[in-house]
Amino acid sequence: MGEYKNPEYMKEYRKKNRAQIAEYQKRWASSNPDKIKKYRLKYYYNISETEYDSLLEKSNFACELCKSADRQLHVDHCHTTGKVRGILCFTCNLALGKLGDTTESITRVLRYLEKNNEEKIEREYG
Numbered sequence: 001m002g003e004y005k006n007p008e009y010m011k012e013y014r015k016k017n018r019a020q021i022a023e024y025q026k027r028w029a030s031s032n033p034d035k036i037k038k039y040r041l042k043y044y045y046n047i048s049e050t051e052y053d054s055l056l057e058k059s060n061f062a063c064e065l066c067k068s069a070d071r072q073l074h075v076d077h078c079h080t081t082g083k084v085r086g087i088l089c090f091t092c093n094l095a096l097g098k099l100g101d102t103t104e105s106i107t108r109v110l111r112y113l114e115k116n117n118e119e120k121i122e123r124e125y126g
Contacts, residue, residue: 045075045084055087063089065096 014021029036041047047055052075062069064076064086071089078085079101088096099105 045077047084059087063087063092065092
């Protein structure tokens, strides 16, 4: 059996060469961005690059909430089921997550804004 197949040898090798291994991985990742992208799409969202491209086209290459095409776009997914929902910009994806990903919380925010906008209009023009 070669040394590279010996788990103890490999564990010790990685321990002794941590900095060199990290540098190699960094160089490899920077020279293989397409492979990294494919891996992340499959690993995190279980979709192919073709499916991702289809999502982008469906969203007209813009965030499905704010419609901005100027921001970096991300895959939005349900953290409970893992199901991909669509394409959002970082800000909208973060906001959705902070609100708990529920229609109830979004409805409360909507009611809050409607209530406070009506009160503001009454104070200013009432």
